[in-house]
Amino acid sequence: MDKTDKIGQEIEDNGFDGFLLQGNNSSTDLYYLTSFEAPDSFTYLRAQGKDIILVSPLEKGRADEEAEVDEVVSTSRYKKGDNREDQDAKRDILKQFLEDYGVKKLEVLEDFPLGTAEKIRSKGIEIGTVENKVIEARKIKSKQEVEYLRESQKATERAMEKAKSMIEKSDVKVGKLYYEGEVLSSEKVKREIKIFLLDQGYQLPEETIVACGRNSAKPHDTGEGVLEAGEPIIVDIFPRSGEKYFGDMTRTFVKGGAPEELKKMKQAVLEAQEEAFKLLKQGPTVKASEVHGKVCEVLEEHGYRTLRSDPDTDSGFIHSTGHGVGLDLHEAPRIGDKNEDLEPGMVVTLEPGLYIPDIGGIRLEDMILITEDGYENFNEMSKEMRIT
Amino acid sequence: MDKTDKIGQEIEDNGFDGFLLQGNNSSTDLYYLTSFEAPDSFTYLRAQGKDIILVSPLEKGRADEEAEVDEVVSTSRYKKGDNREDQDAKRDILKQFLEDYGVKKLEVLEDFPLGTAEKIRSKGIEIGTVENKVIEARKIKSKQEVEYLRESQKATERAMEKAKSMIEKSDVKVGKLYYEGEVLSSEKVKREIKIFLLDQGYQLPEETIVACGRNSAKPHDTGEGVLEAGEPIIVDIFPRSGEKYFGDMTRTFVKGGAPEELKKMKQAVLEAQEEAFKLLKQGPTVKASEVHGKVCEVLEEHGYRTLRSDPDTDSGFIHSTGHGVGLDLHEAPRIGDKNEDLEPGMVVTLEPGLYIPDIGGIRLEDMILITEDGYENFNEMSKEMRIT
Numbered sequence: 001m002d003k004t005d006k007i008g009q010e011i012e013d014n015g016f017d018g019f020l021l022q023g024n025n026s027s028t029d030l031y032y033l034t035s036f037e038a039p040d041s042f043t044y045l046r047a048q049g050k051d052i053i054l055v056s057p058l059e060k061g062r063a064d065e066e067a068e069v070d071e072v073v074s075t076s077r078y079k080k081g082d083n084r085e086d087q088d089a090k091r092d093i094l095k096q097f098l099e100d101y102g103v104k105k106l107e108v109l110e111d112f113p114l115g116t117a118e119k120i121r122s123k124g125i126e127i128g129t130v131e132n133k134v135i136e137a138r139k140i141k142s143k144q145e146v147e148y149l150r151e152s153q154k155a156t157e158r159a160m161e162k163a164k165s166m167i168e169k170s171d172v173k174v175g176k177l178y179y180e181g182e183v184l185s186s187e188k189v190k191r192e193i194k195i196f197l198l199d200q201g202y203q204l205p206e207e208t209i210v211a212c213g214r215n216s217a218k219p220h221d222t223g224e225g226v227l228e229a230g231e232p233i234i235v236d237i238f239p240r241s242g243e244k245y246f247g248d249m250t251r252t253f254v255k256g257g258a259p260e261e262l263k264k265m266k267q268a269v270l271e272a273q274e275e276a277f278k279l280l281k282q283g284p285t286v287k288a289s290e291v292h293g294k295v296c297e298v299l300e301e302h303g304y305r306t307l308r309s310d311p312d313t314d315s316g317f318i319h320s321t322g323h324g325v326g327l328d329l330h331e332a333p334r335i336g337d338k339n340e341d342l343e344p345g346m347v348v349t350l351e352p353g354l355y356i357p358d359i360g361g362i363r364l365e366d367m368i369l370i371t372e373d374g375y376e377n378f379n380e381m382s383k384e385m386r387i388t
Numbered sequence: 389m390d391k392t393d394k395i396g397q398e399i400e401d402n403g404f405d406g407f408l409l410q411g412n413n414s415s416t417d418l419y420y421l422t423s424f425e426a427p428d429s430f431t432y433l434r435a436q437g438k439d440i441i442l443v444s445p446l447e448k449g450r451a452d453e454e455a456e457v458d459e460v461v462s463t464s465r466y467k468k469g470d471n472r473e474d475q476d477a478k479r480d481i482l483k484q485f486l487e488d489y490g491v492k493k494l495e496v497l498e499d500f501p502l503g504t505a506e507k508i509r510s511k512g513i514e515i516g517t518v519e520n521k522v523i524e525a526r527k528i529k530s531k532q533e534v535e536y537l538r539e540s541q542k543a544t545e546r547a548m549e550k551a552k553s554m555i556e557k558s559d560v561k562v563g564k565l566y567y568e569g570e571v572l573s574s575e576k577v578k579r580e581i582k583i584f585l586l587d588q589g590y591q592l593p594e595e596t597i598v599a600c601g602r603n604s605a606k607p608h609d610t611g612e613g614v615l616e617a618g619e620p621i622i623v624d625i626f627p628r629s630g631e632k633y634f635g636d637m638t639r640t641f642v643k644g645g646a647p648e649e650l651k652k653m654k655q656a657v658l659e660a661q662e663e664a665f666k667l668l669k670q671g672p673t674v675k676a677s678e679v680h681g682k683v684c685e686v687l688e689e690h691g692y693r694t695l696r697s698d699p700d701t702d703s704g705f706i707h708s709t710g711h712g713v714g715l716d717l718h719e720a721p722r723i724g725d726k727n728e729d730l731e732p733g734m735v736v737t738l739e740p741g742l743y744i745p746d747i748g749g750i751r752l753e754d755m756i757l758i759t760e761d762g763y764e765n766f767n768e769m770s771k772e773m774r775i776t
Contacts, residue, residue, distance in 0.1 A: 025594075061606050204591075205593050
């Protein structure tokens with residue numbers, strides 16, 4: 001039984017006769033179900049035991065070749081021309097399409113557009129929402145997906161080694177880093193990382209982080225300007241492979257001597273991650289919230305604030321411990337304060353961090369596969385912070 | 389009156405007391421209104437004459453600095469910890485947030501998530517949908533936006549010159565292109581384009597097209613493999629600048645002698661574009677559908693099919709004539725069969741093309757600004773196809 005057969009079964013069990021999903025190439029759920037991507041929105045329908053997609057005439061040829069579905073229908077079956085921008089025409093087409101496949105009671109996800117739902121309802125088709133079952137299905141990776149993710153993380157690690165080596169080979173003059181005779185900036189390191197990954201066939205749809213000093217204290221600050229000695233440099237790389245699976249990895253480096261406070265932060269973060277790994281070694285009976293709780297506990301013991309000890313803090317550990325990775329950089333499950341199961345086949349990050357506005361940040365992030373007897377870490381690179 | 393004041397006025401005129409938009413960094417509407425981007429979903433509310441955003445604690449510090457709004461509220465005001473993945477918690481927070489700003493009758497866009505709408509309604513807040521007024525506002529670019537788009541297109545043109553020069557400098561051996569002694573592939577040209585644009589501070593969030601031969605007959609095929617002489621090579625480049633505005637430009641090249649049929653296609657496409665430009669010179673009384681109609685007319689006169697002469701065709705002119713460009717690669721207005729106004733301040737592409745499955749494709753694309761007395765073409769590069 002493949003992934004869409006399961007969804008087909010659930011539709012019937014829930015008393016519906018169709019399940020519909022719309023989106024463009026920003027919808028990874030749609031790609032997961034159809035193996036097809038398009039810049040303009042298209043429609044997936046599961047009905048009458050079949051997977052059907054409805055695409056613009058422009059995409060018909062490519063969809064016939066690439067989409068892993070039973071039928072590809074062009075919107076030109078229902079209306080002349082290219083209707084990608086005409087909302088009313090699109091809804092009429094959708095209604096006729098649903099009629100063609102005998103759909104009278106349609107199941108959609110909760111993020112289905114309200115306006116479209118109201119128009120379809122006004123045409124006599126019933127609509128009910130369901131929690132995102134595709135997100136649910138995507139949590140457990142197939143062997144093929146695990147292989148793609150492992151490869152992506154290996155490439156990410158090689159890119160990280162590149163970044164480290166640039167910092168390593170730099171000289172320090174008046175507190176600033178110089179690489180091959182020129183000032184070394186966040187931008188220059190990011191460029192090397194990007195070109196390296198580009199050459200391996202990776203895309204970097206989101207910004208790479210090379211954040212130094214105070215920038216590193218803001219977890220999503222991507223960094224800019226000259227890199228400085230004695231300051232934390234957070235490098236967080238998350239490229240997407242040709243197969244569309246993300247890598248995601250973080251290390252923190254300090255060139256030259258690190259201030260005492262940074263060393264303490266690093267030690268706390270490292271311990272928090274190690275304790276999380278120990279817990280995971282117990283196997284998949286451990287809950288996500290226990291892993292996150294353990295990380296908070298260790299960091300709090302070291303005297304740092306966390307969101308559970310102080311929900312308003314902008315200092316200390318101010319994010320969750322990790323997240324699933326796949327076709328999306330962030331996907332289910334989240335390793336946070338929710339009581340989620342960790343099941344064999346899930347691929348998640350473990351990324352404790354500490355952020356002190358006037359000092360900077362430390363983050364260490366590995367990607368792991370949850371297995372029957374614990375986990376497999378896709379990363380091998382050392383977590384040494386100090387680079388001389 | 390700035391862009392959000394206008395929206396605020398419309399909310400009142402429509403009898404609502406708040407307007408809400410949610411999204412992450414894939415929502416350019418949200419960026420347009422707030423000048424803020426985040427990888428996880430956040431909320432924009434216009435109420436009580438103010439622009440307010442609701443963000444996770446993780447984003448609070450960065451939002452305080454970067455967002456151009458009146459207030460930044462952290463979700464930690466309502467609930468402990470990081471609730472990014474907990475749907476129920478998110479809806480409770482949203483309800484409390486709306487209450488804090490006195491919202492009882494909420495206006496949302498038509499793509500607002502059905503599930504969230506139903507939950508909010510069940511808590512006693514009225515919800516009404518409105519056509520996407522942000523899309524509407526974004527059609528007319530500010531002077532600053534025009535400047536960003538012109539710059540992006542200039543950089544895109546320089547990248548196109550790079551690609552052309554690689555093809556130009558290639559030798560032909562047994563029908564294949566060789567560049568600097570090695571076989572020249574689609575991938576290699578794409579790499580050069582990407583690195584060139586990366587170095588200018590551009591992102592390439594979507595795939596660059598370098599499609600040769602039969603691949604070029606599918607408008608969204610990104611191309612692969614060795615480039616061949618006597619075959620059309622469609623190069624379509626659409627990078628996004630640091631200011632987040634897209635360039636978008638296409639040229640078609642043929643190395644060596646081109647077959648007669650290709651020459652005819654090229655001539656037809658060129659004429660279609662020239663006729664469209666002539667029409668636009670009449671100034672902004674011309675409708676988008678007239679421009680598209682003219683392009684179809686010229687191509688049909690040359691004996692090719694179009695979607696208006698044959699809605700089912702996968703051969704001939706199988707897309708619309710152009711589209712608005714801005715924070716999105718494709719945005720309103722569309723230059724298609726809809727009777728849309730073309731107003732001064734709009735920035736659109738003009739990209740007629742012809743695609744014949746067994747032969748290949750030809751497309752020429754410029755980006756223009758609609759002005760009071762016609763248009764300004766951001767492109768200068770020649771449309772010569774043949775490269776010797």
